Amino acid sequence: MTSLPIDQLIDTQRGLISREIFVSPEFHKEELERLFSRAWLFVGHESQIPKPGDYFVSRMGDESVIMCRDAQSKVHVFLNSCRHRGMKVCRYEQGNTSLFVCPYHSWSYTTDGKLQGVPLYRALYEGTLDRSEWSLIEVPKLRIYKSTVWASWDAEAPDLMTYLGDAVDHLDQVLDCRDGRPGGSEVIGVHKWILPTNWKFAAENFLGDSYHNPSHRSVDMIGIGPSAQRGQRRDNEYAKGQHVWVGFPQGHGMHSVHMPEQFEYQPGYAQYPEVEEYFRHAFYERQRRLGNKARLLPFTGNLFPNTSWHGRQPRALCVWHPHSTTETEAWRFFLVDADAPAVVKDVSRRFYMRYSGPAGMTEQDDMENWLYATQSSKGTIARRYPFNYQMSMGAYKVDDPIPGMVSTQITDQTPRNYYRVYARYLKGESWDSLLGRDLAPLRAAAE
Amino acid sequence: MKKGLAYFELKQEIEEFLYQEADLLDTRKFREWLDLLAEDLVYFMPIRRNVKFGEHDERENTRQGEGISWFDEDKWTVTKRVEQILTGVHYAEEPLSRVTHMVSNVRLLDVKPSMEDPDEVTVGCRFLVFQSRVEYEHYTFIGRRTDVLRRNGDSWLIARRELILEQNVLLAKNLSILF
């Protein structure tokens, strides 16, 4: 059990959350110990390692991992640290190899993680070292879903699909082809950068903090969307839709849009007729394929704990890796349909670059806010005053009109729910509790 | 390239231009700076990757025109960046950062059609950009730069700017300043 007074500091009933969880090193330590060592984390995308021997070095929590496809085409995720004395086995970001040779004393590992070469084995280790026991440390749980690779360090963790629950309906809108075919995305590039902020500010922002929209006034004023209209930073694809803020028992949350039964394509990409034609066609194809399910469109979201998305304009998965209490390494994986025409990919990537990440005109303002919110919460006096999460208390329905705790107004219900789950991880609770299985009676009562 | 008097005269002129250009940015004359950019500007900063020896030419830098770079854009987009700063509510640059652009190691790499009557000059240099922000934030951006300048009356227009930043994981929260 943790010695931190979790319930005192995280009061989701009253909507009060202590700044300690954002600024205290003890929380950082506990998060790594109890949360990042158990939760399912996004590692990468199969399009980054299409061939046997391909690898991509990623991160889980504060550690480097190697995502790699072995000679038999099986995908593995290993801790990027030599079993001998810890040297980082692979310091390239991506490539193809048949062997990972440690630079320090030259132990070498095959792409399925097995220790193969030990210099002077006969003379120095014969009879002592059992090579089969010194493979690279591999995640006990790995699951590939629609080309995305996920892993957990907890052998007891439930299957990824159980972990995602109904939140998968929203993730699908990010991963599926624009015309509704399942999966089919590819990664066209990865941003990596350091931001001096607590990682939870970023996760929370994507969880459905649509309340911060005014902070993006400058980019709305100038207009950087694919139609380049002033007054908006992207095309308005969601006209007439019911915006919904949804939380799930496992801690996931998102801002999506539930369109009316009959809805039409909203013209966008005004500068690029060819691209407009592509998306218009895809839009109606999607409706034809998915029927009623096509009514769900994604905006932003966050899968517990640290995988966020932008669903359409732009389209990316982001992972917020904690370095310390006040430093985060952000990775953003940009997505397109793998079989989209070149012009569609080109217009998309150029929009992504001007919207997202450190050079993105929209997100620069987010980063400024997260940095100074972190910095100015560090003080002794500041820490005595909790953050406010009291917006839209109780204003949600259960499984209406879509699964989950659904609010039709901007709400702190999703972060309240997120931190309820966060507290459970820090208290080391059972998977039944982390999945919110005890919430079923609560949900029945709400109905 | 023959490094006679004409080379050094032209180099002197180009250096002078680059210093003045840097000064416009550092003194926040952003609109005037935009006037130095050609309409068909290419503004490109690749992401640098850690690759095996021998793969650098092929894979170290992301490429212009494909995938994701830090910047791979045109004058319209750079103009939007300036407009955004000038709204006064672009919080990543409000209050404005203090910025100094240093330019050094200037060399003329290509001159067309001739040294005596140049229309287009490719110039290589090193950049050191220092950004100080609000109270304590500061970032240093160092790298190599290749510009293509086009004769414009008695001055020059920047037709292409390629910035090779010496960083892998970006060690700054934002690239909100102009390079």
Ligand code: FES
């Ligand atoms: S640390 Fe890797 S071989 Fe010694």
Ligand SMILES: [Fe+2]
């Ligand atoms: Fe934002």
